[in-house]
Amino acid sequence: MIIDLTPLFSGEVKELPLDYKEAVSGEAYERYFDGLGIDISGEVEITGRIYDMSAYMQLEITAKLPYRSQCCRCLKETEGAVICKIERVLSANEADGEEDDVIVYTDRKIDPEETVLEELSMAVPSKPLCRPDCKGLCPVCGHDLNDGGCEHAAED
Numbered sequence: 001m002i003i004d005l006t007p008l009f010s011g012e013v014k015e016l017p018l019d020y021k022e023a024v025s026g027e028a029y030e031r032y033f034d035g036l037g038i039d040i041s042g043e044v045e046i047t048g049r050i051y052d053m054s055a056y057m058q059l060e061i062t063a064k065l066p067y068r069s070q071c072c073r074c075l076k077e078t079e080g081a082v083i084c085k086i087e088r089v090l091s092a093n094e095a096d097g098e099e100d101d102v103i104v105y106t107d108r109k110i111d112p113e114e115t116v117l118e119e120l121s122m123a124v125p126s127k128p129l130c131r132p133d134c135k136g137l138c139p140v141c142g143h144d145l146n147d148g149g150c151e152h153a154a155e156d
């Protein structure tokens with residue numbers, strides 16, 4: 001979503017609260033999440049604020065992406081959410097775009113989408129689990145050990 005910073009620049013407000021949802025387009029999925037082993041099951045939820053630090057503007061948000069995946073131990077379908085805290089300095093100076101913690105804006109507008117998707121994609125778990133203590137499958141008979149032991153693996 002494009003955010004207009006004008007109320008901050010004009011001094012009308014000291015802080016712009018952010019609370020919105022944005023769908024991940026097919027193109028964005030391919031660019032950021034393809035091959036990571038997750039299906040996106042809902043919109044990205046963004047909450048936070050942009051505030052005026054006098055010398056610069058600061059963006060402080062939490063982004064949450066619900067996903068569906070397969071537990072790497074028991075192979076059951078599992079649901080989860082990637083959550084990222086993102087802090088960035090907003091700058092009008094193109095040259096600052098090289099810095100990791102800076103978003104460059106033009107015409108007093110920013111769109112944090114790319115930053116948000118990039119951060120979320122880096123936080124996708126490489127080994128998703130249905131629960132932290134999933135016992136997985138018996139390597140011999142494939143029995144789901146979360147449902148109890150089998151003849152190859154004693155119940156604990």
Ligand SMILES: [Zn+2]
Nearest residue numbers: 071074130134
């Ligand atoms: Zn599992």
Ligand SMILES: [Zn+2]
Nearest residue numbers: 138141150152
């Ligand atoms: Zn077994």
